[in-house]
Amino acid sequence: MCALPVINSSSRLPIAPLYATAIKAGFPSPADDYIEKMLDLNEYLIRHPAATFFVRVSGDSMTPGICHSDILVVDRALTPMHNNIVIAAVNGELTVKRLVIKNGTTLLVPDNDTYETMALTPEVDCTLWGVVIHIIRTVG
Amino acid sequence: MYALVDCNNFYASCEKVCNPALWGKAVVVLSNNDGNVIARSPEAKALGIAMGAPFYQCTNIIRKHHVAVFSSNYALYGDMSRRVMDTLATCAPYMEVYSIDEAFLLCNVPLCQAERYALQVKHTVLQWTGMPVSVGMGATKTLAKLANHIAKKRTQSGVFIFAGDSSLYNNLLMRIDVQEVWGIGGRYARMLRRHGIDTVWQLICADDSFIKKTMTIVGLRTVYELRGIPCINTEDAPPPKKCIVSSRSFGKPVTECNELQEAAAHYASIASQKLRKQHGAAGVVTVFVSTNPFKDEPQYSSAATITLDMHSCYTPDIIAAAQTALHRLFRSGYRYKKVGIMLTDIVASQELSPTLFLPAQSYERRYNLMQTLDSVNAALGRGAVYFASEGVQRQWAMRRRYLSPRYTTHWDEIPLVR
Structure with missing residues (x-):
C-alpha cells in the first residue's frame, strides 16, 4: 500500500484518497487514474x-x-x-x-x-x- | 485576554434544546441508575431542589410542581458538547476544552471591545446550538474563571469582564467568598478562614510568603493569577470536577484511521490515569474529532459516546470504549486536526463494589494491575499496551427510566415537527 501526497489545490477539491491497489512492477492498474473521494452527502x-x-x-x-x-x-x-x-x-x-x-x-x-x-x-x-x-x- | 465560556446548567439545558414544551419549566437530570439529582434548570433551583439530592427524597416536590425528570442521556450531552465546542472554535484563534461544558478561549480583543465580544460569543452559541452560556473574561485563566462565576451569579447579561487591574474591583471582590476561586478547595478555604482570609480581595492582598508556606507554589500561582499575572498553563490547571478531558491538536494534520486510533488510545490512557489520581471511576466515554475550521478544506467534526457496562478506571476499559467510539466516528478523506477523550459520569471509586459481572477476585487483580501500571507509567505510555475490547454495551443493566430521545444521534429519535 502506498499513500499519495496530498494534492495541492486552491479549490475545494478534497484530498487524494489512498490508492486501492499496491504499487507493483509492470503496468499500473488503469483504475487508479480514476480514484476520487466518494461524494459525501454531509458536505452537500x-x-x-x-x-x-x-x-x-x-x-x-x-x-x-x-x-x-x-x-x-x-x-x-x-x-x-x-x-x-x-x-x-x-x-x-x-x-x-x-x-x-x-x-x-x-x-x-x-x-x-x-x-x-x-x-x-x-x-x-x-x-x-x-x-x-x-x-x-x-x-x- | 482569556475568556471562560461555561454552559448554564448544561445537562438540563441539553434536555430543553429540542423540546420546547420544557422551556420555562423546572427540569432535573438524574445520575446513572436514577440515583441523585445532578443538574437543575433555574426553575428547579428556585423550587429549592438541592444539587446531589437523592431522587427519592424529591418525589413530593417533583410531583407537586410538575418538574420534568430525566435520566442522564450522555449520547445527547456528548453531541451537544461537541456542537458548543465547535461553535466556540470559530470564535477565537485558540481554544482549550476544559470540561464537557466549559472552554477557555484566548482572544485578541482590545479591552474596549471585550464586552461586545463576550456578548457576541454568548449570542452565537445560543443561536447555533440553543445552549445558554455565561462568559467571563480577564487577563488570566483564574480571573476569567472568577469573572464567569460573577457573570452567572451577579449579572443579568450573563457576561462579566475584569477590564483592568483587580484593585478596580475591590468592592466586588470583598464580597466574594474565597472558595469561589479556581483551585481553592474546601480544605484550603477553611485554612485561609482560620487566618482571617474570607474573601477574594483578602486573598489578593495576602502576604506571598504566607501563601507559599501554607499553600505551596501552586497556591502562590493562583494568587498571582488573581493579581493579573498569567502563570497557569494547561498541565497545572486544577482538574474539573464533573469530567476529565484529554485532548490535543496535532502538529500536522492526520488522515489515517490507525494514527487517530493510536492518539485516541494515548489520550484515553492519560485520562484514565487522571481519573485514578482523583480516585474516580467513569461511566461514560466520549471521543471527539475535528478538522481545522480555519483551513479552507473539507470540514468534519463529530463525537461519539459509549456507556460502559459499569463504572471503570481501568485503562483497557477506557481505551476499548474510546476505540469503539472512534471506529464509529472515523471518515476517510479528511485532514484531522484534533482528537480528544472526555470521561463523564464520574463517581468515587471506593463506592464501586464487586458485581455479578466482575467478581471480587478479578476486581482486586485489576486494581493491582492499575497500581503497577501507574507506578511504571512512564515506561509504558503512548498507548503501547493495548488490550482486547471488553466494551459490549449492556444498557439493560442500568436503570434509566426517564431517558429522553437521543435527538441528535439516532435517526429514529430525531425531533418531530408538525
Whole structure:
C-alpha cells in the first residue's frame, strides 16, 4: 500500500484518497487514474455542522412541498428571512411553516391552505428555532 | 485576554434544546441508575431542589410542581458538547476544552471591545446550538474563571469582564467568598478562614510568603493569577470536577484511521490515569474529532459516546470504549486536526463494589494491575499496551427510566415537527 501526497489545490477539491491497489512492477492498474473521494452527502447538505439539526415531519400542513415523514435539514446559524421555510417553537411544540414578513407583520404560513396562518404578535408564545435548508424524502 | 465560556446548567439545558414544551419549566437530570439529582434548570433551583439530592427524597416536590425528570442521556450531552465546542472554535484563534461544558478561549480583543465580544460569543452559541452560556473574561485563566462565576451569579447579561487591574474591583471582590476561586478547595478555604482570609480581595492582598508556606507554589500561582499575572498553563490547571478531558491538536494534520486510533488510545490512557489520581471511576466515554475550521478544506467534526457496562478506571476499559467510539466516528478523506477523550459520569471509586459481572477476585487483580501500571507509567505510555475490547454495551443493566430521545444521534429519535 502506498499513500499519495496530498494534492495541492486552491479549490475545494478534497484530498487524494489512498490508492486501492499496491504499487507493483509492470503496468499500473488503469483504475487508479480514476480514484476520487466518494461524494459525501454531509458536505452537500450541511454548511454549519455545529448548528445543523435533523427533524422529522409529522402531518401535512406544508404539502405539497413537504410531506409527512420527510426529514428536514435545519440550519440554526442562518438568520430567518422572508419566505424561508422555518422551524418555530409554538406553544411548546416544534412546527414547520413558511415565514412571511410584510408590512411590519410576521406570519407563519402553512403551504397547505386548509391550515390556518398564524400572526406572530407579542402575545403569541413563539420562537424561531431554525431555517430549513433541505428536504430529504425516501421514495424507494 | 482569556475568556471562560461555561454552559448554564448544561445537562438540563441539553434536555430543553429540542423540546420546547420544557422551556420555562423546572427540569432535573438524574445520575446513572436514577440515583441523585445532578443538574437543575433555574426553575428547579428556585423550587429549592438541592444539587446531589437523592431522587427519592424529591418525589413530593417533583410531583407537586410538575418538574420534568430525566435520566442522564450522555449520547445527547456528548453531541451537544461537541456542537458548543465547535461553535466556540470559530470564535477565537485558540481554544482549550476544559470540561464537557466549559472552554477557555484566548482572544485578541482590545479591552474596549471585550464586552461586545463576550456578548457576541454568548449570542452565537445560543443561536447555533440553543445552549445558554455565561462568559467571563480577564487577563488570566483564574480571573476569567472568577469573572464567569460573577457573570452567572451577579449579572443579568450573563457576561462579566475584569477590564483592568483587580484593585478596580475591590468592592466586588470583598464580597466574594474565597472558595469561589479556581483551585481553592474546601480544605484550603477553611485554612485561609482560620487566618482571617474570607474573601477574594483578602486573598489578593495576602502576604506571598504566607501563601507559599501554607499553600505551596501552586497556591502562590493562583494568587498571582488573581493579581493579573498569567502563570497557569494547561498541565497545572486544577482538574474539573464533573469530567476529565484529554485532548490535543496535532502538529500536522492526520488522515489515517490507525494514527487517530493510536492518539485516541494515548489520550484515553492519560485520562484514565487522571481519573485514578482523583480516585474516580467513569461511566461514560466520549471521543471527539475535528478538522481545522480555519483551513479552507473539507470540514468534519463529530463525537461519539459509549456507556460502559459499569463504572471503570481501568485503562483497557477506557481505551476499548474510546476505540469503539472512534471506529464509529472515523471518515476517510479528511485532514484531522484534533482528537480528544472526555470521561463523564464520574463517581468515587471506593463506592464501586464487586458485581455479578466482575467478581471480587478479578476486581482486586485489576486494581493491582492499575497500581503497577501507574507506578511504571512512564515506561509504558503512548498507548503501547493495548488490550482486547471488553466494551459490549449492556444498557439493560442500568436503570434509566426517564431517558429522553437521543435527538441528535439516532435517526429514529430525531425531533418531530408538525
